[in-house]
Every structure is written in structure tokens, then in C-alpha cells.
Amino acid sequence: MDSSDEGSISVGKQIEMEAGNAIQYRTCSWQKTAALLFSEYICLAIMSFPWSYSILGLVPGLILTVVVAAMVLYTSLICWEFCMRHPEIRDVCDLGQMIFWNHRWAFWFTAVMFLLNNTFIQGLHCLVGAKYLNTMSSHGMCTIGFSAIIAVISWFCSLPRTFGALSKGATISAIFTFVSVMLATIFSGLMDHPKGYPIEKGPIEPIVLAIPAKGTTFVMGMSAFMNISYTFIGQITLPSFIAEMKEPKDFPKALWAVTIAEVIVFGLVGSIVYAYTGTQYMTAPAFGSIGNEVWLKVSFSFMIPTIIFLGVLYASVSARFIFFRIFNGTRHMGNHTVVGWATWAGILAVLWVLAFIVAEVIPFFSDLLSLMSSLFDAFFGFIYWGVAYFRMREADYGRDYFKNRGIRGYLGFTLNVALCCVGLLFLTGGTYATVQSIIDGYKADNFGGAFTCQDNGL
Secondary structure, three states: OOOOOOOOOHHHHHHHHHHHOOOOOOOOHHHHHHHHHHHOOOOOOHHHHHHHHHHHOHHHHHHHHHHHHHHHHHHHHHHHHHHHOOOOOOEEEEEHHHHOOOOHHHHHHHHHHHHHHHHHHHHHHHHHHHHHHHHHHHOOOOOOHHHHHHHHHHHHHHHOOOHHHHHHHHHHHHHHHHHHHHHHHHHHHHOOOOOOHHHHHHOOOOOOOOOOOOOHHHHHHHHHHHHHHHOOOOHHHHHHHHHHHHOOHHHHHHHHHHHHHHHHHHHHHHHHHHHOOOOOOOOOOOOHOOOHHHHHHHHHHOOOHHHHHHHHHHHHHHHHHHHHHHOOHHHHHHOOHHHHHHHHHHHHHHHHHHHHHHHOOOOOOHHHHHHHHHHHHHHHHHHHHHHHHHHHHHHOOOOOOOHHHHHHHHHHHHHHHHHHHHHHHHHHHHHHHHHHHHHHHHHHHOOOOOOOEEEEEE
């Protein structure tokens, strides 16, 4: 389990091997990696935190925000430590095979979840892009057309081959998203009343709850908890980012920076917007609760870079997984060849076409995305990292490592068993809550048809 295992190639050796290539992958500084992380986490999902707080209550919501952030920080550091021991890891699929005793089934099991997860996130961004264009144009075109436009733009923006090249777009995305959520927060405080406020029937002031309302169901509470967790869970991309860093040992700097920013931004935006909007007028995303239509469009417009870029980031992660395995050890991987670029563009095109089709075919797409997240984030958010911890400590201290290390061993063992149990909660309770939500949606006739032109704007 140490870096001297057969097949391991040091970071320095990898950089040396790339030195003569026109396309060099290990070029990211920790600042560029931080930009990629910020673009992944400072995203549209921030505007769903007010909805989660409206279900859970402000106090439990804020506590869960901090607790989940701490768990994700800890598991991300485990991921980093494992990647430091095995610098030959290119993505989470390599890591998945290694932590499960190098069994090939673990690689393919991880790869299927990895590609499905990323493709569904791409599909989500096709739909969110259509939602933005419908909002701005007052449904000026069939929603299918808007989704297709977003898919084509995203394909073009996905073409850069390295994360170093994508980091500039990541920085722009994170900055614009921050401006967007800050404007939405300010507008929520300045607006006379939230959208849906019944002026003609007399004022009904927004209700703000410190704790969950009486009668809050398990399904509602679990959905709100998972909504918070999904926003933080992004470890699926971390091995891919670390694999392109010049100095992987600096990764914790980027991780700490984004985690601190997450807790502050998520907590402040979620609580302030909820305080001014209230439970009964809340929408997800909370842009839809802004009572002034001009303010809604202005704040939502700053979100367009992340609507494009986050889908681009996940497409790029998937494409390099496929591309590296097709051209590993060939000149096409590190040089500007017609075959290399045509294949790269073709892989991305297939991924975006699949994302578009999936997004348009499935009528309960948002619930299906939650279902996939329940199934996959159970592993990529928690279980994999508990297992990785056990494997590393066993390699360091023997099979009875938790006894040999004293109190640290027992505490570490207990904590990581608890992490695996949280993953199982996602796998069971999260899946149940999502399936029940799909059933309730069908009963309420909330789902449209496949390839519908129906307006999905705010």
C-alpha cells in the first residue's frame, strides 16, 4: 500500500516523462486546483440551501451545514493521502480498484457509477441552462431547443485538454456565481415582499422556523439533509484534480480554502435568504422567490458561467477517463495529433448528446438525479474513504492497527465506521426518500412528458 508498490511512478518522474510533450497534464498549481474546486462547489446549488433550512429549521440546518462540511473535508484529506501514496492514480476508478484489493470488478463498478454520475450532472446543467433561457426570454423558444443550445455551447467549452487550461474558466465561474448569490441575498433583503405574497388578501408575513415544523415527514427531512450533503460531496473529481497537480502535497491548501468559503457562503446565503423569504414562499432555487422580476433576472444572469462551466468540468473528467485508457502510452495522449483531437472531441460529443437525451427523455429528471446521488454519493462521499482509511492504516500498523495505535487507533476506527454508516444511510434512507418523492410526484401529476416544450422558467 505504499508508494514503492510495483507500477507506482513518482510525480517527478511523471513530469519528466511529459517534458517533451506539446500537451502536459501535470501543470496545475494549488491555486489553479483551488479555482477548479471553487467552480465545483460555489455553484447554483447554493440557492437551494434556503429551501433546506425552511424544512429543517434554521438551527438544525446550520448545524448540519458545518457537520457535513467537516465530514467532506476529512474524507477529502483521506483521498489526498491515498493519492499521495499512489501517484499513478489518474481518477477515482483507479482508486476504487486499489482500495478493494486490486480487484478488477471494483474498477468497473466504480467506472459505471462514475460515468453515470457525471453524465447526469451534465444533463442537469442542460435543463438548468434551459430554465435560465426560458426565464430571460419569457419562454421565447421550445425548451428542447434551449437545452440543445446549452449542450452545444458546453461541448465547445469542454474542448481544452488539461485542467490547467480550464482553471481560468473555473475562476470566472466562481467569481460570477459569488456575485450572483450575493445579489440574490441583497435583493431578498431589499424586496418589499417575496414572490407569491398575497397582497390582495391581506398580508401573510413570512414564517421563519428555528426548528422543524410539527408534522415534518421523514421524506421531507431526508430530502433537505441530502440536498445540503449533495452540494458538499464532490470527492469523485478529487483524484483527477490531484493527478494533474505539479505539487500534490499542496492540495490541502486548496481544500481548506474552499471548505472555509463554503461554510461561510452557504450558511450566510441560506439563512439570510430564508429569513426574508419565509417557509411558505420558498422555492428551489431561491431565485424564484425574489418578488421583483428585474432583480430576479439580474441576479440569475450572473449564474450563467457556472451553469455552463460546471457541466463542462464533469464532462472533461469523464472524457479524460475514456481518452487516457484509449491512448495510454501513445503519442496521441501528449501531442497535437488529428487522431487525438478528433477522438477527444468525439468523446465529448457523445457525452453531451447522452446527457441531453437523458435530460429530455426522463420526466422526473430532478428526482432521478437525486436517486442517482443517493446511490453513488453513498460510495463516493463516504464508504470509499472509510475503506481507504482502513487499508492505509492496516498497511502502516498491521491488521490490528486500531489496537496498536492506542486511543488514536480506536478513535480513527470508530470515526470511519461511522462514515461508512452515513454512507449506508444515504444508500437506504436517501433512496427511500427519493423513490417516495417520485411516487408522490406521479400522484400529484407533477411530471411532464419526454422531449416537452413546456416552460420551465422561474
